[in-house]
Amino acid sequence: MTERRGSGPSSAVIVAVGSELLTPHKTDTNSLFITDRLNGVGIDIVQKLVAGDEPRGLASALRYAMTAADVVIVTGGLGPTADDVTRDVVADLLGVPLDESADIVTRIRARFEARGLEMPEINRRQAAIPRGAEVLPNPAGTAPGLWLTAGGCRLVLLPGPPRELRPMFDRLVADRLAAAAGGRRVQRRTIRTTGRTESHIDELARPIYGPLAARQPSVSTTILASLGQIDLHLSTVGADPAEGGRVLDAAVEELAGVLGSCVVSTDGRTLPEVVGELLRRREARVAVAESCTGGLIASRLTDVPGSSAYVHAGWVLYSNQAKVALGVAPGLIEAHGAVSEAVAEAMAEAARVAADVDFGLAVTGIAGPGGATPEKPVGTVCLALAARGAPPRVRRVQLPGDRERVKFQASQAALDLLRRALLRAPSTGS
Amino acid sequence: MTERRGSGPSSAVIVAVGSELLTPHKTDTNSLFITDRLNGVGIDIVQKLVAGDEPRGLASALRYAMTAADVVIVTGGLGPTADDVTRDVVADLLGVPLDESADIVTRIRARFEARGLEMPEINRRQAAIPRGAEVLPNPAGTAPGLWLTAGGCRLVLLPGPPRELRPMFDRLVADRLAAAAGGRRVQRRTIRTTGRTESHIDELARPIYGPLAARQPSVSTTILASLGQIDLHLSTVGADPAEGGRVLDAAVEELAGVLGSCVVSTDGRTLPEVVGELLRRREARVAVAESCTGGLIASRLTDVPGSSAYVHAGWVLYSNQAKVALGVAPGLIEAHGAVSEAVAEAMAEAARVAADVDFGLAVTGIAGPGGATPEKPVGTVCLALAARGAPPRVRRVQLPGDRERVKFQASQAALDLLRRALLRAPSTGS
Structure with missing residues (x-):
């Protein structure tokens, strides 16, 4: 697992501590x-x-983790209560005593005093340091992090709360781990798509990303499907970030060309963000009329x-009465039913006119x-987009x-219907 | 970790397999x-x-897991591709060969034929069984589960997709694990609250749940905070489910009494579900007017x-123009600003009147x-509830x-403002 040990750490195990987990x-x-x-x-x-x-x-988990990787990141169990045992277990495991750090006691006391409080005696536990550990300051809380080395393994202890852990970890990576890892950098790109199945995306993309994996530097690809969205994650590892970036940009361009209009973004933006930016660029506004x-x-x-720049108003038209009140003709509902292309189209146009905006979107x-x-x-859904001075777009889907x-x-x-209209792309996923 | 081994399995380790994880x-x-x-x-x-x-x-992870508990549940890695190595690794670990099961090949072939397809040769891998394993049928997919015993440890292999795993696991628990575990049952209750902080809930509840932990059977309590919601989870373990249920019901009653109107439910229902049921019971309907x-x-x-029984219509009034169109007086916005108690109240009443319903709720x-x-x-929010024939309720919060x-x-x-009105409880968390 640690083939690259000679050139600095290449593998890590993460241990999360806490019975609630x-x-x-x-x-x-x-x-x-x-x-x-x-x-x-x-x-x-x-x-x-x-x-x-x-x-x-916990001791057996840590002992195992240290055999499995070059770096072990431990999160949690650094609080002040008797349940917080990470410090004690690590000291015991490494066979070193716990020393109280006067510096840390002073810092914790100051945090309490800044809020007009006296430091509870129990918080002294957070100043107990396994001998030989370096202290990683925690600007957002009382528990400092700790960095230890044992048998060639780097053991890093960090507090569990994300708002404490995240800034500490970012500084740690910047200060120590990147240098230790020998300057290798991973570059990433994400191609986000909607409107196609995972197997369809794979079928289109595989002829391109297959050969990319064999190149130097190699591009690895993962397909991740979530609800109504398929993402292609591309990454490359190497010492030269500029070269990695060029290879990835070329791969993204080639893949996006094949995937066509189902590509929502290649920079991580979500569908609502992309739609928002397209509306903003055209100085257009939208109103929505939603039933289901x-x-x-x-x-x-x-x-x-x-989003207040382009979202003007919305209607939740749950009852037929509410649909009629906005301007859908009762006869239309009678003739086609509330769930119909005709009613979706009438809802979209009614919303657009009532809000006096460029686009009306209805479901x-x-x-x-x-x-x-x-x-x-169940799952029958009719969608419609009304546009000022353009024919409506209407779709029926089965979800x-x-x-x-x-x-x-x-x-x-x-x-996606709105995104395609803003791009003047066809309404279906082609 | 396995003090109760004599009376059947009491501890388990779960191993999830898959590089995507x-x-x-x-x-x-x-x-x-x-x-x-x-x-x-x-x-x-x-x-x-x-x-x-x-x-x-994977082999070292499984070897470690089997030292840590009586039962090891392994999920994933049972698919047909070369990446799916759980079967091979387990056979190797236990020192047994893999035998192809003709029964399973037949079953997999039948699944493909039912969809008019020929079984790909690759799927034969899913019929490879470590010698001595019992097969756990998978009604929802091609990969069967496997049950093995090694050195007093029960090793259970299950497919990763939740819609395959869940029904298989439920049958497994019903058929084997419950009996093996010697009839102990855990009973649970959840008290869901909103409108109070975690420390406030803890302060009120601790004098009750502290002593409960010392009783026989003991009631354990966990407080779990999520956004806008604090849950108290109570549980008890014992051979007599009726006794456990009685103890928990009494504990829930006592705690709910102390926590008062911030209790949303004691049966797992969400706040929207509780509000919906209160509206339905009063045959009342609501319309909402939402800005932020x-x-x-x-x-x-x-x-x-x-919910169509009680949700009639809603308005998203993002612009001032949209607020005025529904009936908010322009002078009110000028005098107090769009974010004000006065405008919230006017929005709530305008929505109520426009929809001709019992309640108008506005933010x-x-x-x-x-x-x-x-x-x-940022985080300043004004809320208002207009009710037919009752004075409005208005709140300002800082989130x-x-x-x-x-x-x-x-x-x-x-x-929560609507819930309290429906219960005729005070509007603040008291």
């Missing part, structure tokens, strides 16, 4: 952040562990900072579990999954 | 489901591991199946990062965090 309610997420940062300097994560607050189990998505499209559009569908008919099963999955995918399809 | 993009979530089910029969999770598809690392939440309140209300605030003033910093956190907490505070 062994319940059905809570999972370790610090490791995703840490993985991102370590990958960035060419260090792979080879395993992850979660251990509880029980000293014997129930406000989700408007909420996702307004998750983007600055009506059956999110389930109730409301289905043989002709319109899989439960209520919340149908809602999200419908919002994704609607936002 | 060691990237910054994806985390193991199967273990939360498995933990819930194993806890339910009195088996604790003592550690969790994630290992990649590399055989040497941008449709999130309506979307959360309509996440609940059957206006500064989600950030832009739009703040010295008097109205921490970034744009999405402010939006969510504002939606939570608004839904």
Whole structure:
């Protein structure tokens, strides 16, 4: 696992400590952040562990982790209470005593005094340092981090709260790990797509990314599917970031060319961010009229900072009465049903006119579990986009999954309809 | 770690296999489901591991896991491709050959034929069984599970996709693990609260749950804080589920009494579900008018199946013009600003009247990062509830965090304002 040991650390294990991480309610997420940062300097994560607050189990987990990689990052268990045993277990494991650091006591006391409080005696535990450890300052909390070396393995202890851990880790990587890792850097690109299945994307992209893996430097590719979105992650590892960047840019250009208009972004932006930027660039505004998505499209559009520049108003038209009040003809609902292309189109135009904006975007569908008919099963969704001075775009889709999955995918399809109109691309995923 | 070995398995380690689980993009979530089910029969999770598809690392992870608990649950790596090495690694670890099961080949072939396809040769790998393993049928996929025993440790291999794993695991627990675990059962209750801080809940509840831990059977308590919500999880372990249930019901009653109107539910229901049920019970309907939440309140209300019975319509009033169009007096916005108690109240009443319903719920605030003033910093949010034939309820809150956190907490505070009105409880968290 540690083939590259000669040239500095190349592999790491992350150990998350805390009995709450062994319940059905809570999972370790610090490791995703840490993985991102370590990958960035060419260090792979080879395993992850979660251990509880029980000293014997934690000791065996740490002993195992130190056999599995060059670097072991331990998060959590540095608090002041009796449950916080990481310091004690590590000292015991390395066979060194714990010394109280007067400096750290002073720093912790000052943090309390700044808030007009006296330091509880219990916080002295956080100043106990396994002999030989270097202290990593924690500007956002009382628990300092610790850096130890044992048998060629670097052991790094960090506090669990993300707002303490993250800035400490970024400084640690910048100051120590990047240099130790011998200047290798990972470069990454993400091609985000929507409107196609994972297998379809793979079929289109594989003839390109297959050969890329064989080149020098090699480009590795991962396909990650999430709801209504397929991402292609490309990365390359090497000592020359400029060369890696050039290789990746060329790969992204080639892949994006083949994938066509289903590519949402190649720089990590989300679909609502991309739609927002396209609207802003055209100085256009949008109003939404939502039935089955129930406000989700408007909420996702307004998750983007600055969206008030192009989101004017939205309507949640859950009842037929509400649809009619905005301007949908009752006869249209009677003739075609509330879930129909005709009603979606009328909702979109009604929203556009009522808000007096450039685009009206509408969704009506059956999110389930109730409301289905043989002709319109759960997941039947009609989408429409009305545009000032242009013909409307209307689509009908059949979406899989439960209520919340149908809602999200419908919002994704609607936002994509608007994106394609703004790009003057065809409405379907071609 | 395995003190109760004499009375059947009491501890388990979960090993998730897959290199994608060691990237910054994806985390193991199967273990939360498995933990819930194993806890339910009195088996604790003592550690969790994630290992990649590399055989040497996976072998050392499995070897370690088998020293750490009575039961080792391994998920993933049972697919048909060369990357799927769990079967091979386990056979090698136990020193047994892999035999091809003609039965399983037949079953896999039949699955393909049912879809009019020929079984690819590669799928034969899924019929390779380490000698001595029992086969656990997989009704939802091609990869069967496997049950092995080695040195007193039960080793269970299961496929990674949740829709295959979950039904298989439930049958496994019902058929084997519960009996092996000697009939111990974990009982659980959750008290869900909103509108108070974690430390406030702890301060109120500790005098009750502290002594409960010392009783027989003992009740353990965990406080879990998430955005805008604090949950108290209570559990008890014992051979007599009726006794455990009685003890927990009494504990829930006592705690709920002390916590008062901040208790949203004691049966796992979410705030939108509770609000929905209160509206349904009173045959009342609600309309929402949202500025900074941008449709999130309506979307959360309509996440609940059957919500069309009480959600009539919603307005996203992002611009002042949209607020005025619904009926907010322009002079009110000029005099108090768009983010003000007065404008929130006017929005709520305008929505109520326009929709002709019992309740109008409105939010206006500064989600950030832009739009703040010295008097109205980011996170300033005004909430109002208009009710037919009752005085309005108006609140102003100051919420921490970034744009999405402010939006969510504002939606939570608004839904809680409606919940309290429906319960005729005071509007603040008392």
